[in-house]
Amino acid sequence: MTTTQEWKFTAKDIAAKPDLFLSGHRACAGCGPAGVLRLIMKATRGPTIVTEATGCMEVVSSIYPYTSWALPWLHTAFETAAANAAGIDAALKAMRRKGKAKQHIDIIALAGDGGTYDIGLQALSGAVERGHDFLFVLYDNEGYMNTGIQRSGGTPIGAATTTTPAGKVIPGKIEKKKPITEIMLAHEMEYVATATPYYWKDMLTKVRKGLEVEGPAFLHVFAPCPRGWRSEPAKTMEYAKLAVESCVFPVWEAINGKRQLSIPSKLIALAPQKKKPVKDYLAGQGRFRHLFTPQNKHVLDEIQRLTDERWQRLLQKCESSV
Amino acid sequence: MSSKEKGWKEISIAGVCSKSSVGFMTGDWKTYMPVRDLEKCTTCLTCVMLCPEGAIKWRPEMGKIEFDFSFCKGCGICANECPTKAIAMKLPEE
Ligand code: SF4
Ligand code: SF4
Numbered sequence: 309m310t311t312t313q314e315w316k317f318t319a320k321d322i323a324a325k326p327d328l329f330l331s332g333h334r335a336c337a338g339c340g341p342a343g344v345l346r347l348i349m350k351a352t353r354g355p356t357i358v359t360e361a362t363g364c365m366e367v368v369s370s371i372y373p374y375t376s377w378a379l380p381w382l383h384t385a386f387e388t389a390a391a392n393a394a395g396i397d398a399a400l401k402a403m404r405r406k407g408k409a410k411q412h413i414d415i416i417a418l419a420g421d422g423g424t425y426d427i428g429l430q431a432l433s434g435a436v437e438r439g440h441d442f443l444f445v446l447y448d449n450e451g452y453m454n455t456g457i458q459r460s461g462g463t464p465i466g467a468a469t470t471t472t473p474a475g476k477v478i479p480g481k482i483e484k485k486k487p488i489t490e491i492m493l494a495h496e497m498e499y500v501a502t503a504t505p506y507y508w509k510d511m512l513t514k515v516r517k518g519l520e521v522e523g524p525a526f527l528h529v530f531a532p533c534p535r536g537w538r539s540e541p542a543k544t545m546e547y548a549k550l551a552v553e554s555c556v557f558p559v560w561e562a563i564n565g566k567r568q569l570s571i572p573s574k575l576i577a578l579a580p581q582k583k584k585p586v587k588d589y590l591a592g593q594g595r596f597r598h599l600f601t602p603q604n605k606h607v608l609d610e611i612q613r614l615t616d617e618r619w620q621r622l623l624q625k626c627e628s629s630v
Numbered sequence: 631m632s633s634k635e636k637g638w639k640e641i642s643i644a645g646v647c648s649k650s651s652v653g654f655m656t657g658d659w660k661t662y663m664p665v666r667d668l669e670k671c672t673t674c675l676t677c678v679m680l681c682p683e684g685a686i687k688w689r690p691e692m693g694k695i696e697f698d699f700s701f702c703k704g705c706g707i708c709a710n711e712c713p714t715k716a717i718a719m720k721l722p723e724e
Contacts, residue, residue, distance in 0.1 A: 319675040323688035331684045331701040332651030337659060338705030343682035374654050375647035508679050534705075542706030542719070545680045 315351075317512045322350050326378070333376035335368040338541025340531035340548065341420065341447040342368065344505045348416075348445060348529070349379075351515035356414040357382070357396055361389035361423030364454040364533075365447065387427045390435035393417035393442035414519045415442035421462030422452045425486050436495045436524040443518040443525045446488065449533035457536045461486040464556075465614065466607045467595045469536070474598035479607045484614065492526040493562055499525035501561035506548040507572050514561060514570075530557045538594025550589040553582070555619040560626065567629045569622075577623060586612045656683065660704025662719040664697060670716035671695070677708035677717065 328349035335342035345365055349358075359382040360366045366383050369376035382392055393415050403409035419428050424446040432444060451469050452458040459469040464485045468474040472481040493500050499521045503511035511529065518525035532547040534540065539547060551557035558573040569577055576583050587608060590596040599608045642648045671694075678686045678695055685702040686695055709717040 319679060320688065320690065323675050323678045324690055327684045329684075330651050331698070332654040332656055333683075334651075334654075334656065335682065337703035338707055339682050343680060343707075346682060346684055347679065369651070370647050371651075373642065373647055373649045374651040375649070376651040378650070505680065540706075542710040544682075544705070545707055545711050 315513045315516045317351065317509055317516075322347075322508075322512065325350050328352065328356075328378045329369070330376045330378055332374065333369045334371055335364065336533075336535050336541070338534045338544045339364075339368075340505065340533055340544045341365050341449055343544065344447050344511075344529050344531045345369075345418070347505055347508050347511065348515045351512040351519070352414060352416075353516065353519055354414065355379075355411060356416060358416045358418060359383070359389055359392035359396060360417070361419035361428050362386035363420035363423050364449070365418065365420065367454055386423055387431055389417040389419040389423055389428050390432040390440075390442075390444060393444070394431075394435040394438065394440045397440040397442055415440075416519075417442055417444045419444070419446055420453075421446065421448045421450060421460045424448075425461030425488050429491075432492075433495065436492070436497060436526070439523050441521075441523055443515065443521075443527065445515070445518075445527045445529060447529050447531040449531045449536060450485070451533070451536050453533050453536035462488065464611075466590075466599055466611050468598060469595070474604075479598060479604045480595070487618075489526070489528050492528075493565065493567075495524075496565065497526055498523055498564055499561070500528075501526075501570075502528045502530070502557065502559050503570075504530040504548040504552055504557060504559060506545045507552070507559065507570075510559060510570050510572065517561070517563075536595070538597075539592060543592065547589065547593070550584065552576075554584040554586045554589040554615065556586060556589055556615055558619060558622055560622065562629070565629065567622075567626045569626055577626075583619075586615050655700045657685075657698075657700040657702055660702060661721070662704045662706065663699065663702065663722055664704070664706070664708050664717045665720050666695075666697070667716045667718070668694075670714045671712075672714055672716075674713060676711050676713060680707050680711050682707065 329345045357380045458471045466480045468480040474480040501514040532544045559570040683701045685698045706719045709719045
């Protein structure tokens with residue numbers, strides 16, 4: 309990383325900065341990903357190009373002839389967020405070489421869980437391996453919501469979707485959520501982090517750090533979806549907080565492979581009695597409603613066990629990397 | 631929108647979105663609207679940060695926040711997150 313400067317984003321500075329992701333987008337009321345995009349664009353440091361995979365946020369922000377982007381923005385196909393970023397990076401390098409571009413331009417690639425975990429994974433892996441200079445932001449709403457709430461590699465175990473409906477045959481999705489950040493860390497990237505919009509200051513700092521890296525950086529943002537999760541729109545940010553408090557989605561960052569818990573999760577590691585049971589997070593979300601019946605109690609127990617296991621493993625990894 | 635249809639030379643190149651979405655008011659989607667109690671508001675700006683629509687504006691020159699009802703979709707996030715419970719969601723006729 310070029311600088312170790314800690315960013316002090318204050319609420320007043322951020323609030324006064326004009327939006328780059330504009331009002332008038334057609335995301336559902338209470339949309340987590342829309343909140344995420346609006347906020348992360350406030351952490352940009354100068355000229356920026358955004359490219360986006362197909363997904364909810366691509367659709368809602370580019371309904372012809374309207375655009376919600378106050379900066380250059382490119383969409384091609386579902387699997388191509390990272391491939392686009394690689395192409396933009398190569399083009400900018402060529403333009404600089406020929407003297408046609410002088411200043412530095414940041415590149416942000418955005419994709420949902422479908423465009424990252426599943427469809428966009430090989431393009432992402434390739435672009436990272438080739439060392440292109442871009443920040444990839446995954447806004448994870450845990451399913452293909454825009455096409456009608458189908459399961460993705462990011463959908464957690466036990467969640468009901470239209471392709472994993474809870475009923476007599478299965479209690480929602482049977483498979484576990486793919487550990488995507490571990491996969492990205494295994495690429496030996498300079499910067500990998502997780503964040504949630506509820507802790508917006510932490511998230512913005514991570515976006516800025518990711519942009520400062522000369523090379524690829526990856527940020528996994530947890531983005532509740534009231535439509536797909538069948539949850540109350542008003543509770544979107546509350547779930548983004550409960551996910552951290554229950555350790556379902558711990559926040560951390562890894563600089564050159566050295567992993568460290570970020571403050572909201574560190575506080576729980578220091579005072580384990582503050583860790584909330586997963587049912588506090590699951591209750592109220594319609595996609596987990598079936599888990600609160602006697603015949604599915606074992607699934608609920610399994611989710612708690614898996615969450616604890618992943619949390620313990622994360623604690624060990626943070627300890628062993630200092 | 632003009633009533634006369636545009637010819638092919640007048641429309642923008644396919645795939646290029648040329649108008650800003652701030653011309654598309656999403657405010658009429660809402661059922662409930664946020665109503666703020668000025669006495670309770672401490673201008674902590676939590677609501678400004680967490681509104682997905684950018685519908686709450688910080689006005690530094692006046693030292694206060696302002697709702698933009700032409701974009702507010704009435705999701706209730708601001709009311710849910712306000713630490714001093716200064717915002718209530720109400721039906722417009724209330
Ligand atoms: S969150 Fe509540 S107290 Fe803070 S600025 Fe908004 S209305 Fe005021
Ligand atoms: S109700 Fe939702 S859209 Fe309206 S101002 Fe509050 S957070 Fe923004």
